[in-house]
Amino acid sequence: LWIYTTEFNQIKIITAVPGQDVTLTCRGPNNDxxxxxxxxxxxxxDKYVLLYQGGQFVPDHQHPSFKNRVDLQDRQMKDGDASLILRNVSIADIGTYECRVYVTERHSWEIITPAATSSFIPSIGSLGS
Structure with a gap:
């Protein structure tokens, strides 16, 4: 799999093979x-990849394919870090991911773009070729 992540108008390419873990970056504005x-x-x-509120995961509306495969890089979300760890990636994980964060100081939900927009596409060949 190739993972394309756009970060501040730049494309970051992460190469992953099925079974690897990947981290999708999400940082709140100004590290709020x-x-x-x-x-x-x-x-x-209406299902989520991950929903984290009040210091805990909310599993009720999580899509079954992500159960026990996702976590936050830092559950305390210090310095605005809400990056997602996706374990054991597969072709089924292809898609565009979006991160929204609730910023305490602003009392509002914000879509973190473009840093958290990530798309998976299948790679041609294998790693190292």
């Missing part, structure tokens, strides 16, 4: 304090 994080992916309907 984040109370909640919501990761979604196109095509999941």
């Amino acid at each position: 304090n984040i109370r909640s994080a919501h990761w979604s992916r196109a095509g999941l309907g």
Whole structure:
């Protein structure tokens, strides 16, 4: 898999093979304090990749394919870091991911773009070729 992540109008390419873990970056604006994080992916309907509120995961609306495969890089979300760890990636993880954070100081949800927009596409060949 190739993972394309856009960061501040630049494209960052991460190479991953099925079974690897990847980190999708999400940082709140100006490193604000984040109370909640919501990761979604196109095509999941009303289900989430991950929803973290009040210091805990909210599993009720999580898509089954992500159960026990996702975590926050820092559950305290210090310095605005709401980056997602996606374990054991597969072709089924292809899609565009979006990170929304609730910023305490602003009392509002914000879409973190473009830093958290990530798309998976299948690679041609294998790693190292």
